Amino acid sequence: MISGNSHGAPIMRYSAFSVFLNALRGNTTWKPAWRSPLPKNHYDVIIVGGGGHGLATAYYLAKEFGVTNVAVLEKGYIGSGNVGRNTTIIRSNYLLQGNNPFYELSMKLWEGLEQDFNFNAMVSQRGVLNLYHSDAQRDAYTRRGNAMRLHGVDSELLDRNAVRQMLPFLDFDNARFPIQGALMQKRGGTVRHDAVAWGYARGADSRGVDIIQNCEVTGIRRENGRVTGVETSQGFIGCGKLALAAAGNSTVVADMVDMKLPIESHVLQAFVSEGLKPFIDNVVTFGAGHFYVSQSDKGGLVFGGDIDGYNSYAQRGNLATVEHVAEAGVAMIPALSRVRVLRSWGGVMDMSMDGSPIIDRTHIDNLYLNAGWCYGGFKATPASGFCYAHLIAKNEPHETGRAFRLDRFARGRMIDEKGVGAQPNLH
């Protein structure tokens, strides 16, 4: 039940029995899930950014690659960034060669995650349905579904009646966007996003990783062309390798080493409604506009739409986008028209120039980059952490993350899933 970690602090393995035992003790013996250490003078690896990807990287570095002298530096608190701001959707329904195996690795890691890090992340494979509204869209989804199957990923093309049986409340006969069917990935679904951050943080911490919150990196120190450490709000911390995972603030951190990135930061908003009785069983996306929705276990509808479209680091957006998202939602599900929205919020997206991420080395020997997740980073969290840890530990990319090179733009090897070109606000 209680086992020691490398620092001698007891960590408690969570189980039904531990819940029972702690209940008998009046819940007075629960321990904090991770420590709050002071930074050491030097680490083998420093990860900048304690979001989902940074924490997952630290976890896999310690667990899979035996690198435990690691610090994760987070300028706010764990879960305050995009890992706690997304709409919690997981899926691996990608078309392109470079993307599909990577996101499928992520899906497989999601499937075993809770057992792996001993934390209830509420992984719910409730199925993701992408609606189609025209013959052309059906053909495009057929192609995507076939590409998925060729990669060994599950996909099903549903016709109108099959969708109607699952989701009778959709507006099938919308005059402009009649619903013809859907592409479904049954293994897709949702995961409780905060628990992902907490589970990875606890798993990394118990293996010796220092998670240092409220520690903002303000500068990167270099000597002889190598990074020697970072200036932070808690003083200088030395490192052997520096790994950036700063999401929307990637440009700000990369500026510290005069590295210009193919990235723009944009704001994406998300919303949650008042609690309703069970209503929407799956994740559903609108094919005629940008809208996606699922229902949380508390009953709130969790939904979102497109990015606002202008550069922003503000973590809040505009009412015009709120209106647009609401219109798309009501066009898809008319019953939403009288549902009240409880909260809306924004996150800063690191929009890359082809809509796909970057996991790569940089022009500096011991500096690594993980960025460009656009607004699809949450589902990628486990594979991103795994591939990034592999790159940092072995200095060579993991086979499923090979395509996400920083130099692919210069080499003409873009991975443009949507096919819109170098215009970040369109991805």
Added chain:
Amino acid sequence: MASLIACPHCGPRPKEEFTVRGDAGINRPAPDAGKDAWYAYVYLRDNPRGRHKEHWHHTSGCRRWLVVERDTMTHAVYSAVDAAVTGETV
């Protein structure tokens, strides 16, 4: 993003009348400028946290291209001038 952009031709107008194109500080290189210059032009962005000059088109107004300077952290708009006046044309 502020709700209003002060168009030099039309006065303060709701920002929904405008279409954003992006960074106004990028200039198209000469055709023979070389691969690196073209790569930087198409793909690399300053993406500042703070003051930023952008091209906005007054799509539902005078249909002029403007250079709007605003803050990407606070969303405050500092200025909007006609792109032809500043010389920072598309």
